[in-house]
Amino acid sequence: MGGTLEAAEASPLRAWRGVADLYHSMFTGLILTLVSRRGTADAAEFVFRVFRRQQQERFVAGLAKLGLDHLPPAVAAAQYHYLSNWIGGVHVEYIYETDRKAWIRYPPPRWIWRGTAICGVPGEVSKAMLRGWHANNGVALGNLRLGFVCTKQSVDGQDGLEGYYYEADDVLEPDQRLQFARHLEAPLFDPAAAPALPVESWPKSRLEKAHRNYAMEYVRTAAPVAVQLFGPLDGGYLLHLTGKLIGMQCYDDLAPALGTTGRDAAGFAALLQALLAAQGDDGELYDIGGGYEVRQSGWRLMGDVADAHPACVRVLAGLIEGLAAGCGRRISVSLASGPPAAPLLWTVR
Known part of the structure; x- marks a missing residue:
């Protein structure tokens, strides 16, 4: 029978924050893996494709969801970046200048390049993010007069990433x-003049x-882009390697967030x-004698991604293997799986 091993209580909010930190580190780590193992050009192309893909999937729909689609294009684009990034926990500022000019600023510390990671990010990789998303907002809106001017890049040693639509x-x-x-330099940010989400529809749990x-x-977004860009073998290898490195580094922070304490096979299965x-x-846990099985009914993250190759699951496999290594050197975990949306069977010994 499926069950749940005993674990310390962890609130859903704390667990969600732990998952957010884990996947945040995974994405940043993947970019650094590409910079160090494939070079700046490949890393920049990857970042461009990731942000262009997200922009095409999220921007226009997000404007409507946030109630910004009635605003002038420059103002709407800047407010979108302010609110959507604020929801994600990113340090961000918005400054209105005119209906045809509005600033967006990401002050330090930069969310995407947290901690020492910023020292490994070339300027071309940061520019690729702007090319992928910011430069394409006018195209998405059907307004080819809308552009973005970048005035600072934090990876170049300036005090933030900033610019204006x-x-x-x-x-x-x-x-x-x-x-x-x-x-040029952005005007000073006035929080009182910035847009805000309606509190009643954005309670803490939703945020x-x-x-x-x-x-x-x-x-x-990144996993299918890596596989499509570098191929299933190389892309899958890079996803797996990065996942394992990040899992090993993040176990000590993740375990308390999830309310688990054991450093044996039972503890890791929990x-x-x-x-x-x-x-x-969903994951059902079974004691199989000498080990445990966790039967994952599907992988929601990739469940509706039309071009998700089976190699995409290697990012999850690497992450779990790395967490197991962080939990204890004698713990082994293996994965039997089909395509990304199919059931996954984890065996922990």
Whole structure:
């Protein structure tokens, strides 16, 4: 019979925050893996494709969801970045200048390059993010006069990533939709003048779950992009390697968030089941004598991704293997699986 091993109590909010931190680290780690093992050009191309894909999937629908689709294009784009990133727990500022010019600023510490990771990110990789998303908002809105001017990049040693959306008098050519003006600086941020979410429809529990989903969404996008860009063998290897490295580094932070304490096979099986629940998956746990099985009914993160290759599951396999190594050196975990949406069977010994 399926069951649940005993574990310390962990609140859903704390568990969601732990999952958010884990997937946040996974995405940042994947970029650093590409920089160190495939070089700046491949890492930049990967970042461009990830952010362009997210922009095409999320931006226009997100404007309507946040109630911004009635605003002037430059203002709507800047407010979207402010609110959507704020929901995800990102340090972000918004400054209105005119109906045709509005600033967005990501002050330090940068969410995406948390801690020492920022030292390993080349400027071209940061620019690729802007090319992938910010420079394409006008295209998405059907307004080819809308562009973005970047005035600072934190990875270049400046005090944040900042720039402004502007609506030009004439249509912008593709190479004009992202420009740089390092001699300019954003006005000071006034929190009282910034847009805010309606409190009644965004209670703490909804915000915490959205915070978790924000981080997980990056891995949901990144895994198929890595496989499509580098192929199933190389892409799968890079996903697995990064997952294992991140899992090993994050176990000590994740276990308390999930309310698990044991550093043996039973303790890790309990952590695995708790992790699956916290990330929105179902996992039944079985004592099989000499070990445990966790039967994961499906992988919701990739369940509706049309181009998810079976190699995408290697990011999850690596992550779980790394967590097992962090839990105890004699703990082994193996995965039997089909395509990303099919049931997954984990064996822990």
